[in-house]
Amino acid sequence: MHNTDRIEYDIALVGGSPSNLSLAHTLLEKAKANPDLKFSIAILEKAKDFGSHIVSGAVVNPSIFNKVYPNHVADNMPIEAICNKSYFSIMGTEKKWDVPSLITRAAAPDFCKEGYYILTLSQVVSWMAKQLMEKVKDVPNVKIDFFPGFAATEVVYEAEKVVGVKVDRTGNDQDDILYAKLTCFGDKGFLSKDIIKKFNLETNPQIWSVGVKETWKLAEHSEDLKGKVWHTLGYPTLDGTLGGGFIYGLQNKRLTIGLVISLDSENPNIHPQKQLQEYKKHPWLQKVLEGAELMHYGAAVLPEGGYASLPKKFQVDGAIFLGDALGLLDVKSLAGVDKAIESGYLAAKVAYGAVAADDFSEARLSKYQTKLLESPYMDKFKENRYFRKAFGENPELLRDYLPTVLESVDKTGSPYIGSVKLGLENPVKRAKAALRAAQLLNNAKELKEEVTYKAGYLHIDPDFDKDLIARCASDKDFAKNTVYNREDAVFYANTHYDEHPDHIDEFSAETCLSCIQRYEAKNLDVPCVSDCTAEVHRLDISDNNVKVHGMSLENCVQCRTCELVCPEQNLRVNPSYAGSGPDFIGL
Amino acid sequence: MAGEVMVVAEQVGSKVAPVTLELLGEGKKLALKLGQHLTCFVIGHNMQDAVQEVIKAGAQKVYLADHQELAEYKTLHYRRVIVDELGKWTTPPHTLLMGSTTTGRDLAPRVAAFFETGLTADTIELDIGPYEHTSGTDETKLGYFPECLYASRPSFGESLKARILGPWKDPQMATIRPGVFPKPEMLDSAPEVEVVNVACNFQGSDYRVEIKETIRELETKVDITAADVIVAGGYGLGSGEGIDLLKQLADCFENSVIGASRKIVDLSWIDYPHQVGQTGKTVRPKIYIACGISGALQHRVGMQKSDHIIAINKDPDAPIFSFADHGIVGDLYQVIPEMINQIKSKRNSENKELKNA
Amino acid sequence: MNNKDLDIYVLIKQVPDTRSKAGVNPDGTIDRAKAGKMLNPFDAYALQAALNAKKMGGPNSKVTAVTMGPPPAIDILYQALEHGADNTLMLSDRRLAASDTLATSYALCQTLEYAFKQNGRPGDLIFCGLQTTDGDTAQVGPEISERLDFTQITYCEDFSISDNEVHAKKIIEGGTQLVKAQLPSLITIANSYQKLKFKTLRGAQFVQDIKRSSKEEQAKFVEIIDLDACHAEELRCGLAGSPTIVSKTWKIGVVGGNCKMHQGKSVPDLVGEVVQGLPILEEFVKI
Numbered sequence A: 001m002h003n004t005d006r007i008e009y010d011i012a013l014v015g016g017s018p019s020n021l022s023l024a025h026t027l028l029e030k031a032k033a034n035p036d037l038k039f040s041i042a043i044l045e046k047a048k049d050f051g052s053h054i055v056s057g058a059v060v061n062p063s064i065f066n067k068v069y070p071n072h073v074a075d076n077m078p079i080e081a082i083c084n085k086s087y088f089s090i091m092g093t094e095k096k097w098d099v100p101s102l103i104t105r106a107a108a109p110d111f112c113k114e115g116y117y118i119l120t121l122s123q124v125v126s127w128m129a130k131q132l133m134e135k136v137k138d139v140p141n142v143k144i145d146f147f148p149g150f151a152a153t154e155v156v157y158e159a160e161k162v163v164g165v166k167v168d169r170t171g172n173d174q175d176d177i178l179y180a181k182l183t184c185f186g187d188k189g190f191l192s193k194d195i196i197k198k199f200n201l202e203t204n205p206q207i208w209s210v211g212v213k214e215t216w217k218l219a220e221h222s223e224d225l226k227g228k229v230w231h232t233l234g235y236p237t238l239d240g241t242l243g244g245g246f247i248y249g250l251q252n253k254r255l256t257i258g259l260v261i262s263l264d265s266e267n268p269n270i271h272p273q274k275q276l277q278e279y280k281k282h283p284w285l286q287k288v289l290e291g292a293e294l295m296h297y298g299a300a301v302l303p304e305g306g307y308a309s310l311p312k313k314f315q316v317d318g319a320i321f322l323g324d325a326l327g328l329l330d331v332k333s334l335a336g337v338d339k340a341i342e343s344g345y346l347a348a349k350v351a352y353g354a355v356a357a358d359d360f361s362e363a364r365l366s367k368y369q370t371k372l373l374e375s376p377y378m379d380k381f382k383e384n385r386y387f388r389k390a391f392g393e394n395p396e397l398l399r400d401y402l403p404t405v406l407e408s409v410d411k412t413g414s415p416y417i418g419s420v421k422l423g424l425e426n427p428v429k430r431a432k433a434a435l436r437a438a439q440l441l442n443n444a445k446e447l448k449e450e451v452t453y454k455a456g457y458l459h460i461d462p463d464f465d466k467d468l469i470a471r472c473a474s475d476k477d478f479a480k481n482t483v484y485n486r487e488d489a490v491f492y493a494n495t496h497y498d499e500h501p502d503h504i505d506e507f508s509a510e511t512c513l514s515c516i517q518r519y520e521a522k523n524l525d526v527p528c529v530s531d532c533t534a535e536v537h538r539l540d541i542s543d544n545n546v547k548v549h550g551m552s553l554e555n556c557v558q559c560r561t562c563e564l565v566c567p568e569q570n571l572r573v574n575p576s577y578a579g580s581g582p583d584f585i586g587l
Numbered sequence B: 001m002a003g004e005v006m007v008v009a010e011q012v013g014s015k016v017a018p019v020t021l022e023l024l025g026e027g028k029k030l031a032l033k034l035g036q037h038l039t040c041f042v043i044g045h046n047m048q049d050a051v052q053e054v055i056k057a058g059a060q061k062v063y064l065a066d067h068q069e070l071a072e073y074k075t076l077h078y079r080r081v082i083v084d085e086l087g088k089w090t091t092p093p094h095t096l097l098m099g100s101t102t103t104g105r106d107l108a109p110r111v112a113a114f115f116e117t118g119l120t121a122d123t124i125e126l127d128i129g130p131y132e133h134t135s136g137t138d139e140t141k142l143g144y145f146p147e148c149l150y151a152s153r154p155s156f157g158e159s160l161k162a163r164i165l166g167p168w169k170d171p172q173m174a175t176i177r178p179g180v181f182p183k184p185e186m187l188d189s190a191p192e193v194e195v196v197n198v199a200c201n202f203q204g205s206d207y208r209v210e211i212k213e214t215i216r217e218l219e220t221k222v223d224i225t226a227a228d229v230i231v232a233g234g235y236g237l238g239s240g241e242g243i244d245l246l247k248q249l250a251d252c253f254e255n256s257v258i259g260a261s262r263k264i265v266d267l268s269w270i271d272y273p274h275q276v277g278q279t280g281k282t283v284r285p286k287i288y289i290a291c292g293i294s295g296a297l298q299h300r301v302g303m304q305k306s307d308h309i310i311a312i313n314k315d316p317d318a319p320i321f322s323f324a325d326h327g328i329v330g331d332l333y334q335v336i337p338e339m340i341n342q343i344k345s346k347r348n349s350e351n352k353e354l355k356n357a
Numbered sequence C: 001m002n003n004k005d006l007d008i009y010v011l012i013k014q015v016p017d018t019r020s021k022a023g024v025n026p027d028g029t030i031d032r033a034k035a036g037k038m039l040n041p042f043d044a045y046a047l048q049a050a051l052n053a054k055k056m057g058g059p060n061s062k063v064t065a066v067t068m069g070p071p072p073a074i075d076i077l078y079q080a081l082e083h084g085a086d087n088t089l090m091l092s093d094r095r096l097a098a099s100d101t102l103a104t105s106y107a108l109c110q111t112l113e114y115a116f117k118q119n120g121r122p123g124d125l126i127f128c129g130l131q132t133t134d135g136d137t138a139q140v141g142p143e144i145s146e147r148l149d150f151t152q153i154t155y156c157e158d159f160s161i162s163d164n165e166v167h168a169k170k171i172i173e174g175g176t177q178l179v180k181a182q183l184p185s186l187i188t189i190a191n192s193y194q195k196l197k198f199k200t201l202r203g204a205q206f207v208q209d210i211k212r213s214s215k216e217e218q219a220k221f222v223e224i225i226d227l228d229a230c231h232a233e234e235l236r237c238g239l240a241g242s243p244t245i246v247s248k249t250w251k252i253g254v255v256g257g258n259c260k261m262h263q264g265k266s267v268p269d270l271v272g273e274v275v276q277g278l279p280i281l282e283e284f285v286k287i
């Protein structure tokens, strides 16, 4: 019956991601033209269904779909709305100030999203997979096998070449390894980070942020917000951490509310899910959410390092990296989907050539890097490369300037008085700082500066300023049904684990013990516990009355925040088995 | 002329199982409606006492298969004596009932398939009544049937109840869920009734299964799914000591256990087997008393089908009140002791009444 | 272990998916037409048991998954193949509609006999789930074993096979029992048995391969037959062959929304209202 040869494909795609699915789609298009070139593709996706581990905003430039999926409208790609009005808003604790669009257009053009698609990316990814399943039937020279529920868990090398990934765990390599001449990683770094490390490709360490997001069904009688987009700065992230909120009006009176918070915060206790609840306590949102009902909750991390964190090479022998795995997200405009798809599109062209030439060497594949760097979608990305540096260089921007501006918004409804006040305090220094920041943020073209980020975990400050932490808490009034504690929120991520989950490694229990003691002594929460988006990490009391690290893995949404905030780098989140995990379809 | 109503007795160690008595009690009513005898098929070894017992419970005639091979329940041997005996009859019983226990569910389908007759599983209501079959491709089935066995059972995850009947062929069979019918009043002494000794002609093929060992569990494990009353605690208990108070309340009830929300299991106030909810057990007791439980969804999905939910919580807006039957807004450390108090005094006054009566 | 090759059958059924929200009416009843479909969760244990049994037999042992149902039920057969079943067989025929357990067991029995004949010898083992989530009777298995004159082990929690015999641990009233039964045997698997493992990479690959292949090639692994092919008498199947019918249904146990609140009084009064207002409490009070 079943074959007993090794399981082998020409191309393996790790991750049913926007980038990989676009890659497969484009490959099919190309293969139609040459029926004699036969090849096979395997698509591995750790979620039970394509799309169910995808969390995104998502407001996306339609041009990328016009380019890669020219028939997407006729083919009924799910589009929630087309943005008809976008706002960039400063959130005070009481009021909100929409920056006049003239100013936004001049000072923050990245946040002008009119004409952009508002998408529920999980559904778009599900659509992409279904399209592929249909389309491949008309291209007999290409075989695509779909493997939802199968996570790649380990990269397999032969000599210094990537030859596939470990997928199953029957214990028999012959049945467990999927071999491929070319393996494409659109896996948000789950495994590809190992290759980057092995081949020493890192330039700057990647900076990550975490996005927490909810979708709501608004009350029947409420105002229809379809097509409206808000990006907000300020409340509730007031501790000097870089972060911002997004609110998108979807069809059928649904609303997306989310926060993106940088994990390179010095504050050891970011509490992303809790901050999202604080966000909703803002009077404006309280009003919007009157009578609304929570539908979904989820979280994912985003690579924020940008252009400066791109690896030295985008490919090695037998493998290439795409989308977030490569770090193609521009945090300044909160746009990653377009570049992810573009990376798949360009990779397809290179992969096609490689299949035709039967050459999958780094040398051959390096065309991918060249083409991608030349892509028009990379222009903005490159231009915005000092965004993180601007805030990194001058923490006062967020710690002092922003709160003063917010105070002014709350008192007067606009930021002007606050800005003037700031200017008056120390005119020379302030003006200089403002100029420098403005230059980094907006005139990067003229600059030729190095960017260096601190190594992933070194930023956390166990002696973080308590006053700054205090700023994030509030004693606001709020409607009960608008705010969920983390334990209840998890229910809306629909997590489901079949077997006893064991997908997070804790390397050393000793290390956890000393970390707990260190943070407890300072009266702080342990970062993995406070920053978990899903009630996974906890402290247990052991038999001899010591606090130890415990995990409720059945709640895990696989966002990887714990791995990134662990001050000891003592945790690793592996992709889980058997399609288990959250179900984000609809989020 | 309809046949009798027959109950197949279930025994463990020559003792009649409670469900058999329940069936005899209910079977009696059916027999009266049919104007027929209630009979009991007793199978086992050294069953004299058991025979007396079923007669006291209302059996008007007993078929007794007493043989050492029958001492313990064995599918093929038990099946043999039933099909051999009933197979000889020209008028089969009208109704044939067994308990919906692991034994009854093992045996009844074999008998039903042998006689090619209908069998309703896990019945919770029995009656006799008319039925008219007016349409269908099979014309031989059309007609009016004045005396059908009505067997009703839950279906679709207990949200519907369905009446099932099959008057075309006797015996009309059903297995009955234990515990739904009350035990009948037992006669003080057994009247003289006919006891028919049933022949045991076992065949070689009946010996194809052999029992190597039987392990009866003497100590009962915590099984919150089998309890009638669950007293459950949540984070509102404030500390692990609150569990003692729950125990005191649970102690007031028969067949009761402590339940718990996940939070307090995680905090090790109580062990995992007590956990109710999405990651714990799904329960459906007669009474669920939720103490200091907010009613978070994960918990709710595990207990919302309880027959009666009483919630005690300080917070009048706690979600639990949206699906409880009775909500007490108050401090559980005041409410529960008072509850214990009132239940105990009620019980005492009843006991007194009993004594006086 | 040098056992003989075993011919193993596992009976699986497609049932409405009660976990998905689709097709569940607000009152908890199920709209069968709209509901999603899934493998009967109890049968998942039976499938795992069959796959485990295969490892206990000789090298040419094989597992055949059998179902009776409408054409879309083919999905669960593919599922069985993904998990490692060698073959599948489906009985599908409009005349089977409205079968009760007796009619179902008859039709499945004919299907099994058909398979035995094709195979040149009767099966050694038939695995069933404990019960289905829609029929919920636990009767089909034992009824089949009566018809085929197989030995029977119900509520099986664990088993091993040697020398033409099954050694099994099974649940009985108030305990467990170790039994030894001669093959051929029909075993219904309790849900305390091992959970069904996730499909294998190879199985998932294999199923996609056969779905792409020709009809003839597909039929080698997924055979679909009707009543005539297995010589089933029409009058013993479907509504006609069912000795029972559902004559009436009621809704029971609608949940939620009617909480009677007791608040703003002294604690004894609050408690008193509940204790008086719930006579059922008394039923369970210890005497």
Ligand SMILES: Cc1cc2nc3c(=O)[nH]c(=O)nc-3n(C[C@H](O)[C@H](O)[C@H](O)COP(=O)(O)OP(=O)(O)OC[C@H]3O[C@@H](n4cnc5c(N)ncnc54)[C@H](O)[C@@H]3O)c2cc1C
Residues within 6 Å of the ligand: A014, A015, A016, A017, A018, A019, A020, A044, A045, A046, A047, A051, A053, A054, A055, A056, A057, A058, A059, A060, A121, A150, A151, A152, A153, A186, A187, A188, A190, A191, A210, A211, A212, A213, A258, A259, A260, A299, A300, A301, A302, A322, A323, A324, A325, A328, A329, A334, A335, A336, A337, A338, A340, A341, A575
């Ligand atoms: C809250 C939030 C808001 C955002 N908003 C926007 C926005 O408005 N506009 C925008 O353009 N971008 C936005 N982004 C960024 C955008 O979502 C990402 O840049 C984009 O999705 C990256 O696509 P990708 O192809 O790299 O794959 P990803 O979306 O990262 O998908 C990776 C896929 O691979 C799977 N996978 C991972 N590891 C494995 C493995 N080992 N084996 C098998 N499968 C695996 C995962 O389950 C997942 O399905 C947002 C992101 C977040 C988190």
Ligand SMILES: Nc1ncnc2c1ncn2[C@@H]1O[C@H](COP(=O)(O)O)[C@@H](O)[C@H]1O
Residues within 6 Å of the ligand: C011, C012, C013, C040, C042, C043, C046, C066, C067, C068, C069, C101, C104, C108, C127, C128, C129, C130, C131, C132, C133, C135, C136, C137, C138, C139, C140, C141
């Ligand atoms: N239509 C069917 N097709 C295949 N197997 C079935 C079917 N109906 C019942 N079974 C088997 O019989 C077992 C008991 O079913 P039930 O009697 O409906 O509770 C199931 O777990 C299956 O193994």
